[in-house]
Amino acid sequence: MPERLKSVRFHEVASTGAPFKEDVVRGLLASPKSISCKWLYDEEGSRLFEEICKLPEYYLTRTENELLWSIGKERSPLAGTIIEYGSGHSEKVRALLEGVQAYVAIDIASVAMERAALALSQDYPDLKVLALVADITKPLPLPSLLNSFPKPWVAFYAGSSIGNFSNEQARFLLGLIRENLGPGDGLLIGIDLQKPISILERAYDDAKGLTARFNKNLLNRIAKAFGIDISLESFKHVARYNATEGRMELFLECLEDQTWKLGPGVLVSLQKGEMIHTENSYKYTLRGFRALLESSGFRPQKTWTDSKELFAVLYAEVC
Numbered sequence: 001m002p003e004r005l006k007s008v009r010f011h012e013v014a015s016t017g018a019p020f021k022e023d024v025v026r027g028l029l030a031s032p033k034s035i036s037c038k039w040l041y042d043e044e045g046s047r048l049f050e051e052i053c054k055l056p057e058y059y060l061t062r063t064e065n066e067l068l069w070s071i072g073k074e075r076s077p078l079a080g081t082i083i084e085y086g087s088g089h090s091e092k093v094r095a096l097l098e099g100v101q102a103y104v105a106i107d108i109a110s111v112a113m114e115r116a117a118l119a120l121s122q123d124y125p126d127l128k129v130l131a132l133v134a135d136i137t138k139p140l141p142l143p144s145l146l147n148s149f150p151k152p153w154v155a156f157y158a159g160s161s162i163g164n165f166s167n168e169q170a171r172f173l174l175g176l177i178r179e180n181l182g183p184g185d186g187l188l189i190g191i192d193l194q195k196p197i198s199i200l201e202r203a204y205d206d207a208k209g210l211t212a213r214f215n216k217n218l219l220n221r222i223a224k225a226f227g228i229d230i231s232l233e234s235f236k237h238v239a240r241y242n243a244t245e246g247r248m249e250l251f252l253e254c255l256e257d258q259t260w261k262l263g264p265g266v267l268v269s270l271q272k273g274e275m276i277h278t279e280n281s282y283k284y285t286l287r288g289f290r291a292l293l294e295s296s297g298f299r300p301q302k303t304w305t306d307s308k309e310l311f312a313v314l315y316a317e318v319c
């Protein structure tokens, strides 16, 4: 490794969650079938997501980025240390790094995250960078791992990834984030706002078919992990808005009957028309999300939105 990249430290937090194969078997034996969206991000899934972020239909990244660059100017320096949850390709955080001394990237997708942390460290040679491979839905011992990282700490959770969780799950996750923070620390979080369904459905089912490839890549990941053949043509990407729940839902719809052997004596039958639920993406009102923050140990302090109110970024202090 080149000398100047040695400032990046890598660490894997032992996960208490089920590994990929175990989790997939459990999800596919359940009724209705579902697989956690955290497994969408293997190396290829992370690459496809990066492409999705550049699509004209995917207003989320573009809009959030614009907000973050103005927040970066307004609040510089935002923190001593920025701790990014679900950091992915660590692009958005660049808007916030002016005057910041340290950056911690946390993601379950190790390959993409480590590559991103190295690139960031190359571009910001004075920044102390730690890349943590971990499942953010499990407790993380950050105060002991980061005891030499300068305060204040700001947890950064971008991309409206919080929307992958129901309100109850989101409250639990925000509570975990809160537990790792102390007095004077804060949370900067991006959320997608409620809007006309046509805008949402285009964003999650784009004309180039990248989101379909991203969703179907999960089938490739399953095929590889279990050593089975799965025809991608035998599935259809489905993105639809669930108005009752206020969320976009992604599914893989099975187009022909098939049976997968996922281990000795483990057979999963899929019937034509059956759906595998692969992601939820809740859309918020500002009022509803502020209430969620307040019930999770945070005091919302400032909100930034774009002129069309497509997306919002909120800063909250710990209570």
Ligand SMILES: C[S@@+](CC[C@H](N)C(=O)[O-])C[C@H]1O[C@@H](n2cnc3c(N)ncnc32)[C@H](O)[C@@H]1O
Pocket: 037, 038, 041, 046, 049, 053, 061, 085, 086, 087, 088, 089, 090, 092, 106, 107, 108, 109, 134, 135, 136, 137, 157, 158, 159, 160, 161
């Ligand atoms: C929608 S992408 C967002 C990436 C980046 N934050 C952005 O806004 O562009 C979600 C990221 O969260 C990561 N992720 C999803 N579930 C996770 C989990 N349970 N623990 C850690 N990382 C997770 C994925 O690997 C992926 O990199």
